[in-house]
Amino acid sequence: MNPLISRNIHVPRVCEKCGAEAPEYKGVGEYKCTECGFVMYDDFGIVRNYLEEHRGATQSDVSRATGVSMETIRQFLREERLEVAAGSGVMLSCEICRAPIRSGRYCEECAKKVAMKEAAAKAAEHKSSVSGFGLGKAGESGARRFRR
Numbered sequence: 001m002n003p004l005i006s007r008n009i010h011v012p013r014v015c016e017k018c019g020a021e022a023p024e025y026k027g028v029g030e031y032k033c034t035e036c037g038f039v040m041y042d043d044f045g046i047v048r049n050y051l052e053e054h055r056g057a058t059q060s061d062v063s064r065a066t067g068v069s070m071e072t073i074r075q076f077l078r079e080e081r082l083e084v085a086a087g088s089g090v091m092l093s094c095e096i097c098r099a100p101i102r103s104g105r106y107c108e109e110c111a112k113k114v115a116m117k118e119a120a121a122k123a124a125e126h127k128s129s130v131s132g133f134g135l136g137k138a139g140e141s142g143a144r145r146f147r148r
């Protein structure tokens, strides 16, 4: 079923034309009324349609035109449900260096750095847990640092 329903995102629950309940989910944010056949979209479908027609649109253009919040749009991008079309306006930037990216949270370079930092933090945690025992451990954690 549609994963958006459990979250705080606009999803059509009744037909906007005839009021019949439970439009049928057709996929990629599209719904069809089982009574009159009227087609509706949830926030994801609305944003996706807009981006298809306006490939150069920026995040704020999309938000203004569709009424879908920047937060929701960003969420779709972060989850990689949407990908910014090549050559389009920059919709996302790396959370660290602000380089333009097409989906996710970090550029490739920063994603690598983040992964390394996380590994280093884990190693440091390990080091502090053994440092209480003092002598002879520094060499060991040094060696561990190089093993990666």
Ligand SMILES: [Zn+2]
Binding pocket: 015, 016, 017, 018, 019, 020, 033, 034, 035, 036, 037, 038
């Ligand atoms: Zn209907």
Ligand SMILES: [Zn+2]
Binding pocket: 094, 095, 096, 097, 098, 099, 106, 107, 108, 109, 110, 111
């Ligand atoms: Zn970056």
